[in-house]
Amino acid sequence: MTAFLTIIVLVFITVAIWQMVKIFDLAQVNKDNSQVANDKDNRINGYLMLGFLAFIYGITIVCFVKWGDLPLMSNAASEHGVKIDNLMIISMILIFIVQTITQFLLHYFAFKYKGEKGRKALFYADNDKLEFIWTIIPTIVLAGLIIYGLFTWTEIMDINEDDDPLVIELYAQQFNWKTRYGGADNTLGKANVRLIDINRANILGLDESDPNAQDDIITTELHLPVGRTVLFKMRSQDVLHSAYMPHFRAQMNCVPGMITQFGFTPTVTTVEMRQTPEMIDKVANINRIRVEKSKKLIKKGEEPLERYEFDYLLLCNKICGKSHYNMQIKIIVETQEEYDAWIKTQKVFKNSLIN
Amino acid sequence: MSEHADSYEGHEHHHKETFVTKYIFSQDHKMIAKQYLITGIIMGVIGVIMSMMMRMQIAWPEEPNVIFEALLGRWAPDGVMDADIYLALVTIHGTIMVFFVLTAGLSGTFSNLLIPLQIGARDMASGFLNMLSYWIFFLSSVIMVFSLFVEAGPAAAGWTIYPPLSALPLAQSGSGMGMTLWLVSMAIFIAASLLASLNYIVTIINLRTKGMSMTRLPLTIWAFFITAIIGVVSFPVLLSAALLLIMDRSFGTSFFLSDIFIQGEVLHYQGGSPVLFEHLFWFLGHPEVYIVILPAMGIVSEVIATNSRKPIFGYRAMIAAILAIAFLSTIVWGHHMFISGMNPFLGSVFTFTTLLIAIPSAIKAFNWITTLWKGNLQLNPAMLFSIGLVSTFLTGGLTGIILGDSALDINVHDTYFVIAHFHLVMGISALYGMFAGIYHWYPKMFGRMLNKNLGYIHFWVTAICAYGVFFPMHFIGMAGLPRRYYTNSNFPLFDDLQDVNVIITIFALFGGVVQLVFLWNFFYSIFYGKKTVQNPWRSTTLEWTAPIKHIHGNWEGKIPHVYRWPYDYSKPGHDEDFVPQNVPLKEGEEELQH
Numbered sequence: 001m002t003a004f005l006t007i008i009v010l011v012f013i014t015v016a017i018w019q020m021v022k023i024f025d026l027a028q029v030n031k032d033n034s035q036v037a038n039d040k041d042n043r044i045n046g047y048l049m050l051g052f053l054a055f056i057y058g059i060t061i062v063c064f065v066k067w068g069d070l071p072l073m074s075n076a077a078s079e080h081g082v083k084i085d086n087l088m089i090i091s092m093i094l095i096f097i098v099q100t101i102t103q104f105l106l107h108y109f110a111f112k113y114k115g116e117k118g119r120k121a122l123f124y125a126d127n128d129k130l131e132f133i134w135t136i137i138p139t140i141v142l143a144g145l146i147i148y149g150l151f152t153w154t155e156i157m158d159i160n161e162d163d164d165p166l167v168i169e170l171y172a173q174q175f176n177w178k179t180r181y182g183g184a185d186n187t188l189g190k191a192n193v194r195l196i197d198i199n200r201a202n203i204l205g206l207d208e209s210d211p212n213a214q215d216d217i218i219t220t221e222l223h224l225p226v227g228r229t230v231l232f233k234m235r236s237q238d239v240l241h242s243a244y245m246p247h248f249r250a251q252m253n254c255v256p257g258m259i260t261q262f263g264f265t266p267t268v269t270t271v272e273m274r275q276t277p278e279m280i281d282k283v284a285n286i287n288r289i290r291v292e293k294s295k296k297l298i299k300k301g302e303e304p305l306e307r308y309e310f311d312y313l314l315l316c317n318k319i320c321g322k323s324h325y326n327m328q329i330k331i332i333v334e335t336q337e338e339y340d341a342w343i344k345t346q347k348v349f350k351n352s353l354i355n
Numbered sequence: 356m357s358e359h360a361d362s363y364e365g366h367e368h369h370h371k372e373t374f375v376t377k378y379i380f381s382q383d384h385k386m387i388a389k390q391y392l393i394t395g396i397i398m399g400v401i402g403v404i405m406s407m408m409m410r411m412q413i414a415w416p417e418e419p420n421v422i423f424e425a426l427l428g429r430w431a432p433d434g435v436m437d438a439d440i441y442l443a444l445v446t447i448h449g450t451i452m453v454f455f456v457l458t459a460g461l462s463g464t465f466s467n468l469l470i471p472l473q474i475g476a477r478d479m480a481s482g483f484l485n486m487l488s489y490w491i492f493f494l495s496s497v498i499m500v501f502s503l504f505v506e507a508g509p510a511a512a513g514w515t516i517y518p519p520l521s522a523l524p525l526a527q528s529g530s531g532m533g534m535t536l537w538l539v540s541m542a543i544f545i546a547a548s549l550l551a552s553l554n555y556i557v558t559i560i561n562l563r564t565k566g567m568s569m570t571r572l573p574l575t576i577w578a579f580f581i582t583a584i585i586g587v588v589s590f591p592v593l594l595s596a597a598l599l600l601i602m603d604r605s606f607g608t609s610f611f612l613s614d615i616f617i618q619g620e621v622l623h624y625q626g627g628s629p630v631l632f633e634h635l636f637w638f639l640g641h642p643e644v645y646i647v648i649l650p651a652m653g654i655v656s657e658v659i660a661t662n663s664r665k666p667i668f669g670y671r672a673m674i675a676a677i678l679a680i681a682f683l684s685t686i687v688w689g690h691h692m693f694i695s696g697m698n699p700f701l702g703s704v705f706t707f708t709t710l711l712i713a714i715p716s717a718i719k720a721f722n723w724i725t726t727l728w729k730g731n732l733q734l735n736p737a738m739l740f741s742i743g744l745v746s747t748f749l750t751g752g753l754t755g756i757i758l759g760d761s762a763l764d765i766n767v768h769d770t771y772f773v774i775a776h777f778h779l780v781m782g783i784s785a786l787y788g789m790f791a792g793i794y795h796w797y798p799k800m801f802g803r804m805l806n807k808n809l810g811y812i813h814f815w816v817t818a819i820c821a822y823g824v825f826f827p828m829h830f831i832g833m834a835g836l837p838r839r840y841y842t843n844s845n846f847p848l849f850d851d852l853q854d855v856n857v858i859i860t861i862f863a864l865f866g867g868v869v870q871l872v873f874l875w876n877f878f879y880s881i882f883y884g885k886k887t888v889q890n891p892w893r894s895t896t897l898e899w900t901a902p903i904k905h906i907h908g909n910w911e912g913k914i915p916h917v918y919r920w921p922y923d924y925s926k927p928g929h930d931e932d933f934v935p936q937n938v939p940l941k942e943g944e945e946e947l948q949h
Contacts, residue, residue, distance in 0.1 A: 004421060006411075006864065014868050017812070021872065024808050035804035035885050036892070037735045041811070045734035048815060049742070055819060056746070059826050067830040067855060088763055095753040102720065102749050109727040110742050114734060115664070120932060121925040122729035125666040125947055130725070131718065138717040142710045145756060149710075150703050152762040157699035174526065174617075193616035205616070238617040239520040240629055242694070242769065246835035249766045253695050255629055256519055257613030260696035286850045293850075308847035315846070317769045317837045319445075319513045320520060321527045322438045325840040 039116055046114030053107035057100070075278060077312065077333070079265040080156045081249035087152055091145065159263030165231035168222075170314075171204055172234070172241035172254040175323035177314060180204060181217040183348055189213020193237045193256075201354045205237075208353070216349040222314060223332045224266050225339035231263040242318035245331060247273075253318055266333045273333075274310045283310050380490075382482030385905050387489050388468035389800055392793070394496060395460020396877070400870075401500070402451040405444045407867045412436050414853075414860035416842035430508070441841040442511035443529050447503065449514030450537070452782065454544055455499065457647040459492050461789045465650060466555050466579040468796060472898035473573050475564025475915055477908040480557040488550035495544035502536035510537035513839060515640065518611040518632050522603050525617050535604070538597050545594045552583035552590075559583075564897070566917035570674075571936070573896050573921040574667060577674050578653025581681045585642045585649075588685060593639035596632060603627070633695050637688035644781045645684040648748075649677060651788020652719060655741040657921075658791050659723055661894045662738035663730030664932050666922035666947070669722045676715035676722075683712045693761040694768055702761040709759035716752055720745060731925070731932070735892070736810025737795035743818050744787040750822075751779025754829060769839075772832025775825045783821045790814075793877070798891050802903045803884030809876040813869060820866025827855050895935045896921050919946050 037045070076082050113121075159165060169180035169188055182188050189212040195205040206213045224230055234243055236254035243262070244251045252262035273279055286308050294304035316327035334342070381387060404426070411420055419434030430440035467485065471478050479485045502509045511529025512521035516537070524531040559580045563572075572580075599610040603624075611632040612624035660667040667673060689697065689705030723745045732738065754776045757763045767773065790813075797805045831852045836843065843849045843856075890899040897917070901909050915937035923934040928944065940946055 006861070007420075007422060010864055010868050013865070014871060017869070017872060018875075021809055021812065021875075034891075035807045037733045037738075037807065041807065042732065042734045045739060045811065046732075049734075052815075052818060056750075056822060059822055063827055063830050067827070067834070067852075084762055084766060087760070088757065088766075091757050091760065091763065095756065099750060099753055102724065103746060105724050106727070106742065106745055106749070109724060109730075110732060110734070113663075113727060113730045113732050115731045119731045121664040121731040123666065123925050123927055124668065124725075124729065125922065126669055126671075131669050131672050131722075134721045135714060135718055138714050142713055142756070145760065146707055146710050149706055149760040149762050153699065153703060153706065153760075156762060156765070157702070193614050194621050196616050196621065198619065238615055239523070239526050240517050244769070244835075244837065246766060251694050251765050251768055255696045256615050257626075257628060258630070258696060262694075282851065286847055289850045289853070290847065305847075308850070310848075313846070313848060315837060318517075319442065319839045322442070324442070325438065325842055326845040328846070 037115070042114040042116070046111045049107045049110040049114075053103060056103055056107075060096075060099075075268075075273070075276060076247070076249055077266055077268040077273060078248040078250065079267055080152075081247075081264070083152050083155070084249045087148060090148070094141065094145075156264075157262075159229060159231055160261075161231070163229050163231075163263070165229040165263055166225070167231050167233060168224075169204075170222075170232050170234045170243050170254065172236040172243065172316070172320075172327075174238050174321050175316070175327040176220070177222070177243075177316075177327070177329040178204060179219050179222050179329075181219070181343065181346075182212075183215030183217055185212060185215060187212045188233060189216050189349070191235070196237075199354070201352055204235075206349055214348065214350045217343065217346045218349060218352065219346055220329070221332065221342075222329055223334060223339055223342050225336045226266055226269045226333050228336070229263060229265045231261060234260045234262070239320050240318045241316045241320050241327070243314055244317035245312070245314050247312050248331075251317060269333045269335060270310075270312060270331075271334075273312070279310055283308060380486060382478070382486045383905070383907060384467045384471050384479050384482070384485060385800070385909075387485055388464050390489050391459060391463035391467060391492070392800070394493060395456050395464060395789075396874070398451050398455040398496060398500075399460065400874070402448050402456055403867050403870060405448040405451075407864055408436070409441065409444050409448065410860040410863040412441055412841070413843070414857045416844055436841075438841040439508055439511060439528055442513070442527075442839065443509045443533070445839055446510050446513055446516075446529070446537075447499070450510075450541075451499065453514060453643065453647065454541070455496055457782075457785045457789070458548065458643070459496075459544070461785060461792070462579065462582055462646065462650045463489070463492065463551060464789075465575070465654060465792050465796070466551070466583070468800060469573075469575055469898060470555055470558050470579060471562070472799070472901060472909060473576050473896050473921075474559060474562060474567055475897050475917065476558060476562035477910075477914070479554050480562060481554055484550050484554050488547045488554065491543055491547035491550065495540045495547060498536055498540035498543065502533050502540065505532045505536065507531040507533060509533040515633075515636055516600070517636070518600060518603065518629050519615055522600060522612055523615070523617060523622075535601075538601050538604075542594060542597050542601075545590045545597075548586055548590055552586040555579055555583040556587070564914050564917055567936075570671070571917055571920045573653075574656035574670070574673055574677075575650075575653040577677055578649045578656075581677050582646050582649045585681050585684060586646055589639040589642040589646075592635055596635035596639075599635075600632065630692070630695055630697055633692050634688070637691045638685075640691065641688040642684045644777070645680055647785045648781050648788070649680070651744060651785040651791075652677075654788050654792040654795070655723070655744050657896070658737045658741045658795050659726050660922050660924060661795075661892050661933075662733040662735055662741070663726050664733065664924045665726055665730040666924055667722070668725040669718070670920065670922060672718055673722055676718045679715040680712060683708060683715070687712060687759075690759050690761070690764070693764045699761075706759060706761045710756060713752070713756060713759075716748075720749055720752070733892075735794065736805070736807055736814055737791045737892075739811070739814040739818075740787045740791035740794065743814065743821075744784045744791065746818075747779045747787065747821060748784045750826070751776055751781070751784065755780060766835075767832055769837055770832040771828045771836050771838055774838050775828035775832060778828075779821070779825050783825065790817075790873070795892065796898075797877075797880070797884075798887035798903075799898055801881050801884070802887055802905075803880050804887050804891065805880050805884060806876050809872050813873045813876070816869040816872075817866055820862045820869070823862030824859050824866060827859055831855050893931075893933050895923055895933050897936055900935060900937055923947075 171178040189210040190207040234254040241254040312331035423431035424434035507528045602608040609624040609627040612627045615622040690709040
């Protein structure tokens with residue numbers, strides 16, 4: 001219904017614009033009709049330029065005030081996430097300064113030097129010194145950013161088996177995620193989609209003869225012990241997917257035919273994150289919105305929405321087909337004890353096979 | 356070169372023209388330019404309508420919509436959009452806007468119109484090739500539009516058509532006939548684009564009039580020249596990727612596929628790599644954004660100088676910046692692939708080259724701003740769109756230093772932040788460049804003027820809507836909202852972003868509807884617009900020395916010779932505030948060599 005109303009409104013606005021244009025046209029008949037800007041046009045548009053500058057600044061302020069708490073920028077839940085956030089904030093401040101100044105100059109000049117009959121522009125074609133300055137300043141600033149960025153990047157991507165991480169396989173398929181833990185030896189057994197045998201419940205194609213595979217644990221949940229470095233080994237069985245874990249500032253594509261990897265250390269448990277003041281506010285706000293929506297749903301005779309409680313998410317972030325928009329799995333970050341208790345309840349691979 | 360051009364004189368005047376040779380299979384560059392423009396506008400209308408449908412779906416995902424029902428038919432049962440068709444809209448919108456509107460529609464129109472006229476040539480080096488390139492392009496447009504109507508739906512794997520999604524009909528309904536047609540259409544499109552580019556390059560190198568040295572070329576021509584070179588270097592790589600993908604799809608090869616288990620069966624593919632496809636795709640895909648934006652920048656340089664009544668500031672630096680951008684554009688493609696699984700060290704290299712490209716871009720922006728300084732700005736609609744381009748190019752370009760930084764890209768990759776960035780920096784900017792070009796050279800194309808007041812309405816509403824749509828998108832992107840989601844309602848986490856999405860959609864609908872003002876102005880003025888004078892903007896370049904009426908060979912009598920650079924605006928010692936390029940230097944007058 002809202003959509004329909006919007007469309008009607010748009011149609012009316014179109015008609016209105018059309019009419020205004022016609023009136024405009026008729027009013028112009030006896031005037032200078034050259035269709036080249038005259039002093040009056042220059043004056044009006046010059047002032048509009050100033051107005052537009054105000055609009056740009058306004059929309060910037062509104063965005064930062066309303067949505068600028070950036071719930072995903074200030075509360076990284078992983079060790080390296082804090083570094084990314086710092087780099088992000090530095091970049092944002094820089095961008096903000098440059099944006100404010102250059103937009104001011106552009107629009108202010110457009111206003112200040114709006115054309116008038118009889119005025120002559122300054123014949124000013126070149127200035128090596130000026131051009132040198134605005135070549136060298138961006139160069140220096142960017143060099144700084146590049147170096148900072150590269151150090152951060154190398155550090156993030158450097159996690160490998162030498163750091164004794166918890167190795168977890170993320171297995172992507174249209175349209176869900178499975179996980180595989182290495183078991184007691186923390187080593188994943190060999191696997192290939194060619195070995196998948198649905199009848200025997202070997203759904204990830206593990207090599208049944210590989211001793212490392214015997215104690216692997218295949219689940220549909222993702223539990224991480226807090227403070228322990230995890231190294232995700234990622235596989236996909238069909239098309240490209242991307243494992244995106246925004247709260248941990250982590251993302252890596254899952255590519256059929258190869259194993260990709262990404263590692264990080266979660267630092268905040270799900271329970272702790274739910275209790276941070278920002279998250280309490282955010283969740284309360286979301287629930288307010290959901291209650292409003294539910295009222296409408298109930299009126300229509302449908303089920304109301306469930307109450308929302310915060311959970312970390314892993315979501316697919318590479319277009320992967322029809323249900324791409326709903327390919328998600330909860331991530332549960334918990335204490336080592338809770339994690340151990342959970343993993344004990346899971347079946348190991350050799351016991352899960354159907355013979 | 357000049358002798359050849361001079362001897363051409365008078366040749367074509369007695370040529371008999373029929374309706375078909377004049378309006379359809381024309382070999383005249385001015386007519387071909389108009390054909391490109393009108394085809395581009397039609398494709399643009401399709402692309403924009405698609406984007407408006409996408410926005411409505413995102414803002415009101417559960418609600419039936421009469422527009423969907425009317426336009427999508429069985430893809431929107433009871434007016435509720437199907438998830439497959441949403442992805443198809445995403446895909447075709449991207450393809451049409453990038454290739455058919457902003458490559459063919461922009462570069463095709465203005466390269467064809469301006470290259471011969473601004474360098475002082477009778478026509479393109481090969482009129483026949485030129486005609487051929489338009490009609491091949493037209494064929495590819497027809498195939499692309501036709502693909503919207505096939506049974507299983509059009510291609511729906513995103514405009515980047517990454518395999519295996521695009522390779523396997525089992526993975527998605529759009530990867531059947533729809534994808535085949537997409538690939539065929541693009542292969543044909545690339546052939547057209549190569550023919551056109553070769554023609555532009557040869558013409559610019561060989562057919563410049565006497566006195567038109569490379570450093571007296573208008574910046575438009577420099578931009579078209581370098582754009583054509585980038586196209587010739589990078590488009591064949593996409594062609595090869597498309598051909599290999601066709602092989603994988605239809606002939607059982609495994610260039611991009613390996614180890615696939617889908618819908619209960621193992622496929623035979625082994626040894627290929629989807630990452631290889633990503634490399635091949637982005638080897639064109641990244642230069643492509645410069646193929647789109649450089650002509651717009653060239654147009655804007657010209658329009659800003661003319662309407663500021665000032666020489667463009669730092670002419671040689673502008674050329675150097677175009678060359679630097681062109682060179683760097685071919686070695687930055689990996690920044691689209693930081694998290695694709697390629698070696699992280701490569702990521703570092705591409706971060707380095709990517710951030711370097713900000714330097715020539717900054718030079719261009721500063722030079723435009725300085726050109727405005729102490730000018731006598733004639734705020735014609737073309738000038739407004741040019742200033743608008745500088746504004747959106749700055750806003751969109753600056754966030755590039757976040758996306759180009761591999762460490763930061765991890766978290767905003769494939770979110771709405773990316774959508775906001777590239778729509779502002781190359782989508783909206785290039786569209787503004789195209790509009791600036793249309794408003795500025797309309798008199799040259801049609802002999803009539805566009806209505807300026809409609810132009811002002813068009814610009815200001817579009818400008819506000821463009822910011823209203825894309826500025827807030829940065830913020831929902833930073834909040835982690837992924838792109839290409841049919842609906843966000845499965846993620847309570849994103850419920851608080853829904854009001855932003857509604858606001859964005861309202862701006863998008865306004866912005867789309869106001870383009871009707873432009874369309875009306877454009878088509879009405881072809882027939883009823885005010886007749887133009889020969890040089891309405893009092894410009895210095897050669898196209899304005901040609902008669903208003905289009906004739907074969909462009910100039911009656913001799914081709915004008917060139918004695919000065921194209922930016923002698925407000926030069927001291929002259930009565931007028933512009934000195935056309937074909938006016939000889941006065942005694943004692945020095946030519947600027949900037």
